[in-house]
Amino acid sequence: MITLSINGETREVDVEADMPLLWVLREELGLRGTKFGCGISQCGACTVHVDGKAVRSCVTPVSLVAGSEVRTIEGLGTPEAPHRVQQAWIDHQVPQCGYCQSGMQMAAAALLEEIPEPTDEDIDKRITNICRCGCYERIRAAVHTSAKGA
Ligand code: FES
Ligand code: FES
Structure with missing residues (x-):
């Protein structure tokens, strides 16, 4: 089990330590706003924040972000209160x-x-x-x- 903080919520995922964060977000947690483009850190479609910095989640092993604050587009703003x-x-x-x-x-x-x-x-x-x-x-x-x- 890996414990993550995603958009201010604690989430636990039972995945391999080297699974890319992008896969965890989309497939394990159902957060589909973060997109898969190239998978090789070239296009930026998969960009999320890790401790406030822009990170390409397609090449970030999920184990690297345990203990960090991850923010996805779902946590940036809402239709009622956009960022x-x-x-x-x-x-x-x-x-x-x-x-x-x-x-x-x-x-x-x-x-x-x-x-x-x-x-x-x-x-x-x-x-x-x-x-x-x-x-x-x-x-x-x-x-x-x-x-x-x-
Ligand atoms: S999917 Fe293109 S940089 Fe991650
Ligand atoms: S790739 Fe179509 S709006 Fe950017």
């Missing part, structure tokens, strides 16, 4: 197909915790997630709006 990043995403109508967007929002929220007013260069350097629909301009604009809403 400022989510509100900015809505205001800018950022998503196209939407597949990459939960990972993008997690990456953006973590960036703003570290750099409250990021420049375009900071955003490009720190949010390396891939959007196959090419929504990068709207993502940048939404990050700037989120920063102002701090």
